[in-house]
Amino acid sequence: MHSITISLFVSLIAATLRLSTPIIFAALGGVISERSGVVNIGLEGIMIAGAFFAVLGSYLTQNAWVGILFAILAGMGIALIHAVLSINLRADQTISGVSINIFSAALMSFLLFKIFAREGQTDGVTQLSYPKEFFKSIPFIGNLLAELNWFVFIAFILAILLHLMLYYTPLGLRIRSVGEHPKAADTLGINVYKIRYLCVLLSGAFAGLGGASLSLGATNLFREGMVSGKGFIALAAMIFGNWKPFGALAASLLFGFAEAFRIVAQGFGWKVPDEVYYSFPYVLTMLMLAGFVGKTTPPAADGIPYTKGER
Amino acid sequence: MKKLIALMATLTLTVGLFSGCAKQESQQPQQPNKPQIRIGLATDEGGKGDKSFNDAAIAGLERIKAEYGIEPQIIESRSADDYEPNLTTLAADNDLIFGVGFKMADALKTVAQNNPDKKFAIVDSVVDLPNVASYVFKEEEGSFLMGVIAGKMTKTNIVGFLGGSKFELIEKFEAGFRAGVKAVNPKAKVIVQYANTFSDVALGYEIAKKMYNDGADVIYHAAGGAGLGLFNAAKEMKKWAIGVDSDQAVLVPDKADVILASMIKRVDTATYTAAKAAIEGTFKPGTIVLGLKEDGVGISKTINPAVPKEVIDLANKYKQAIIEGKFTVPSKPSEVDSFQAPQI
Numbered sequence: 001m002h003s004i005t006i007s008l009f010v011s012l013i014a015a016t017l018r019l020s021t022p023i024i025f026a027a028l029g030g031v032i033s034e035r036s037g038v039v040n041i042g043l044e045g046i047m048i049a050g051a052f053f054a055v056l057g058s059y060l061t062q063n064a065w066v067g068i069l070f071a072i073l074a075g076m077g078i079a080l081i082h083a084v085l086s087i088n089l090r091a092d093q094t095i096s097g098v099s100i101n102i103f104s105a106a107l108m109s110f111l112l113f114k115i116f117a118r119e120g121q122t123d124g125v126t127q128l129s130y131p132k133e134f135f136k137s138i139p140f141i142g143n144l145l146a147e148l149n150w151f152v153f154i155a156f157i158l159a160i161l162l163h164l165m166l167y168y169t170p171l172g173l174r175i176r177s178v179g180e181h182p183k184a185a186d187t188l189g190i191n192v193y194k195i196r197y198l199c200v201l202l203s204g205a206f207a208g209l210g211g212a213s214l215s216l217g218a219t220n221l222f223r224e225g226m227v228s229g230k231g232f233i234a235l236a237a238m239i240f241g242n243w244k245p246f247g248a249l250a251a252s253l254l255f256g257f258a259e260a261f262r263i264v265a266q267g268f269g270w271k272v273p274d275e276v277y278y279s280f281p282y283v284l285t286m287l288m289l290a291g292f293v294g295k296t297t298p299p300a301a302d303g304i305p306y307t308k309g310e311r
Numbered sequence: 312m313k314k315l316i317a318l319m320a321t322l323t324l325t326v327g328l329f330s331g332c333a334k335q336e337s338q339q340p341q342q343p344n345k346p347q348i349r350i351g352l353a354t355d356e357g358g359k360g361d362k363s364f365n366d367a368a369i370a371g372l373e374r375i376k377a378e379y380g381i382e383p384q385i386i387e388s389r390s391a392d393d394y395e396p397n398l399t400t401l402a403a404d405n406d407l408i409f410g411v412g413f414k415m416a417d418a419l420k421t422v423a424q425n426n427p428d429k430k431f432a433i434v435d436s437v438v439d440l441p442n443v444a445s446y447v448f449k450e451e452e453g454s455f456l457m458g459v460i461a462g463k464m465t466k467t468n469i470v471g472f473l474g475g476s477k478f479e480l481i482e483k484f485e486a487g488f489r490a491g492v493k494a495v496n497p498k499a500k501v502i503v504q505y506a507n508t509f510s511d512v513a514l515g516y517e518i519a520k521k522m523y524n525d526g527a528d529v530i531y532h533a534a535g536g537a538g539l540g541l542f543n544a545a546k547e548m549k550k551w552a553i554g555v556d557s558d559q560a561v562l563v564p565d566k567a568d569v570i571l572a573s574m575i576k577r578v579d580t581a582t583y584t585a586a587k588a589a590i591e592g593t594f595k596p597g598t599i600v601l602g603l604k605e606d607g608v609g610i611s612k613t614i615n616p617a618v619p620k621e622v623i624d625l626a627n628k629y630k631q632a633i634i635e636g637k638f639t640v641p642s643k644p645s646e647v648d649s650f651q652a653p654q655i
Contacts, residue, residue: 007524011521011524015517091317119359120357120358123563124563124565214512214513218512218517219513219516220565221512223512223536225536226511226513228508259514263517263521266504267504
């Protein structure tokens with residue numbers, strides 16, 4: 001009995017980590033973009049592009065790492081549209097983001113048809129190989145590690161790197177100052193546009209990775225609709241995490257846990273309607289927002305285009 | 312310069328909106344000497360090339376095209392908001408209009424009421440109007456046979472059912488499957504879980520992993536894209552999976568080694584039959600039910616070599632018994648407990 005409880009615990013944690021991973025990537029992407037003052041609603045669309053291009057890269061080269069590289073580049077490519085629209089052209093960032101979501105989904109369906117000559121889904125491609133047996137031999141946490149994939153590790157490492165970058169490097173200070181008070185930053189000689197471009201492109205790379213973690217992590221193919229709103233959950237996680245890398249990480253894990261818990265709880269055989277289980281992630285979010293999270297404060301210049309020299 | 316970039320960016324994004332519509336076919340029949348009927352079909356969001364439901368519906372009309380030279384007009388729906396406009400468009404140019412998928416029932420009802428002189432056919436749902444033929448399937452009968460295979464193949468005496476959303480339609484798969492398992496292996500337990508999504512592959516993977524971890528060694532799915540996650544979990548954990556709607560071992564070739572068999576739904580039979588009837592002037596409104604007897608559901612051609620011949624023979628015996636009407640397969644999960652399968 002004891003070992004069964006432990007294995008249930010391990011599989012719950014492993015499922016939480018796996019389900020959180022795509023959300024962590026995209027939420028971190030949201031953090032870096034918004035910290036520089038650009039709202040990025042287009043995370044969902046960028047994830048779709050990342051998911052598709054990851055499969056494409058792996059399909060063309062039989063190498064999943066190339067797939068990941070493709071996903072990063074595709075994410076940056078889509079993000080570049082957002083950057084041009086919202087930084088140079090000072091478009092409404094919400095509208096630009098929404099149109100990117102629609103555009104990206106349609107473009108990927110189109111490319112799917114053109115490149116794979118089929119619609120709906122691609123064939124299976126080479127996945128990232130993962131040394132399951134090696135991890136299994138590690139004492140204590142081996143059983144847990146064996147259940148993960150490389151993306152989980154990459155997500156955590158990126159969260160730490162982003163935290164260090166934002167709070168402990170001159171570049172991070174510049175990014176934060178551009179997001180809080182671009183005019184002051186500009187007067188001090190910081191190129192606001194350059195910083196914002198960098199951050200939006202990075203956010204595209206992150207969200208593209210998030211897409212790749214869906215199409216090469218949990219499975220090995222791209223299917224239309226497979227992102228299914230994770231980009232929007234990531235936005236919520238970013239706000240929930242108060243625009244901080246570790247906050248976004250924790251919030252993403254919470255969403256992942258809620259999803260994993262509902263899968264496990266459905267197996268308990270409680271006599272309640274299924275809808276109760278489906279609502280877990282949402283109820284949990286509301287409870288946390290209402291009870292445990294204080295006031296969240298976005299960067300002061302978030303969503304406001306900057307015009308150089310304007311009074 | 313800035314305006315030019317803005318204009319180009321706007322154009323790119325706008326054109327992107329239409330890329331989904333690029334593949335419409337609207338050729339009219341070329342033989343003007345023969346009075347021919349024109350046939351239109353609107354898919355649901357799955358669209359052309361889903362290698363499943365919509366493709367099967369179109370395959371039925373391809374047969375019509377080969378036999379009668381009638382080129383169908385096909386429009387894909389990108390979202391539920393497209394159903395009504397698409398059907399209305401088709402109704403303007405065609406004599407027989409197909410709506411594919413139960414989600415289109417409401418839209419088809421409205422359009423059929425507005426066009427009482429046109430003939431309509433809906434697959435997978437019932438619309439009770441004097442100009443609509445409704446084609447529904449006995450999914451429970453096909454699923455029963457999958458239950459027979461699963462019940463015989465399980466070594467742990469635990470099998471799983473992964474459903475998409477808890478609709479009456481998907482519950483027919485569940486009921487038939489559980490009844491099939493019960494018929495050949497009363498000791499076996501069936502774990503049932505609904506994903507509440509047909510598209511989230513990652514979630515399907517997680518649920519399947521959970522079921523396999525709980526001891527299941529065969530899982531049958533009726534969950535569309537979420538079911539693709541099941542195949543991945545099966546492959547990773549070296550367990551068995553059973554496919555649905557079409558021959559999934561052919562469609563997902565890299566997972567064919569873990570797919571025991573698939574329950575196929577002959578949507579092509581439905582569209583072919585309806586179109587043929589309309590062409591020959593024998594089109595009748597009402598509900599047409601396609602079961603094992605009518606070749607509306609069945610076992611896929613591809614059956615995993617791991618399934619012993621005795622098991623296939625047993626499934627075929629049950630199939631024969633159902634066709635002969637020796638017993639009725641329950642179509643609601645609540646009826647499974649009282650279901651008693653005859654000994655075969």
